[in-house]
Amino acid sequence: MSSKIMYGIVTGALCASTAVQAQDYLPVLQYHHVGESTPFSTSVTPEQFTEQMDYLKTAGFQVVDLYQALEDLKAHIALPEKAVAITFDDAYRNIYLAGFPIMKERGFPFTVFINTQPVEQSNRHFLTWQQMREMESSGGVFANHTVSHPYMLRKLEGESDEAWLQRMTDEVDAVEDLLNKHLGHSPKMLAYPYGESNGQIRDLMKQRGIMAFGQQSGVVSADSDFENLPRFPASGNYAKLSTLKTKLNAKPMPLVEAQNGGDFATDQPVSLKLTFKEGKYRFTDLTCYVSGQGKATLDWVSDNEVVAMAEKPFPVGRGRINCTMPDYSGQHYYWYSNVWIHASAELGYVSEKS
Incomplete structure (x- = not known):
């Protein structure tokens, strides 16, 4: 199989800025937990997160709204110099308790990809719709991470290919419905649970106009596959500021x-x-x-x-x-x-x- 990378020509919009430098790519940071006692591999402590966010501020990075930045890249519209986006997977409540105050204080927009089953079950470890509405008023955006966070490429015992694909379709559509019901809108973005997808799942995203993220590392550009976009993990072993600096300065491989x-x-x-x-x-x-x-x-x-x-x-x-x-x-x-x-x-x- 060939993973074709759309070969885009950067239009005059990218080169038009003379007073302000711009870039045609976007590093996207991926987090899960902000906490002291949560799983190490998917966590940053509040102290680490504060250090990272302070670095973004002092080093002149421009934290941008993810959806608008993706739309601009697709349209070959320049992003600000040193643009970066912040994302979280899963709807953990510690994002609201520990991460949100840090981002709100600095005026940083962010996106949370939510799996709605624990939210609908009022699980105390997960966000509530009211908390999400509060976060929206300070730059938060909430997007699709499926209902139950399944391995999207695994069938249930005895399940046909058709039944599997319908189940995955329902996992996606149900979250879109809930976002519209509780928040009034959906940004039409999704993060694949465990980063797993195949051609059928990516076709499903394309049919629904949903931009989707895997868990491969790299930066987004107009040449990217917008149904399988890369991000950089910034938690666990990747939470060190020295490691993060390298990723923040990454460019897309010229392929x-x-x-x-x-x-x-x-x-x-x-x-x-x-x-x-x-x-x-x-x-x-x-x-x-x-x-x-x-x-x-x-x-x-x-x-x-x-x-x-x-x-x-x-x-x-x-x-x-x-x-x-x-x-x-x-x-x-x-x-x-x-x-x-x-x-x-x-x-x-x-x-x-x-």
Whole structure:
């Protein structure tokens, strides 16, 4: 399968600004919990979150509304220089209790992708609709994370392909209905639970006009797949400010095309073929890392085409290849990531051809 990257031509709108510098890409930060006793891998402490938000302020980053920034990128309209967006997955109440006051004090907009089942059940660990309405008045936006946070590519025992797809459709549509019912509107954005999607799920998003995010790292540009957008995790092992600074200064890898062989890995090692746009790049400094394996082997098949190869097959679950390359200024890294799922029959994943 070929993951075509739309090749956009930046219009005069991007170049029109003379007094104010602008950028044609957007790093998006992903959080879950803001707390001291929540799971480490998906948490930042209030102190860490304050440090990160203070850095955004003092370093001159412009925290922008995610939906409007995505619409501008699609239309080739320039974003402010050092634009960045803030997102949270799941509807945890600690976002309201610990994260919201920090963002409100600094005037930062943010987006929360909510799974509505615990909200509707009045689970005390999750947001209420009233809290969401309060947060909306200070820059909060609430978007779709499905009803029950399922693995969207797993079928129930005995479930047909048609029944599975209908169930996933209902998971998405029900949240859209609840957003409109309780908040009066929906931004038509979704984050895939666990970052998992396939062509059918992405087609479902496209049919509904929903922009959707995976969990692969990278920055959004007009060339991105708007049904499978990247974000940078900023919690757990990624909460250190030094790590965050590198991501905030990332640029989109200048690609014409990325061929990944499909959404699913097999019992063979994966590979990723990258075709670069015309330009002068530091190809000798391109490095690709395979999750759990270290550096990928790079095979340059032409002057602007490289194949990054894993050494070993992925274990069952999600695996990825992350590729980075410094630009000539030395201040930014180009960044691209691809995720595969190594399915097993026991987990009930849909087939590649479903």
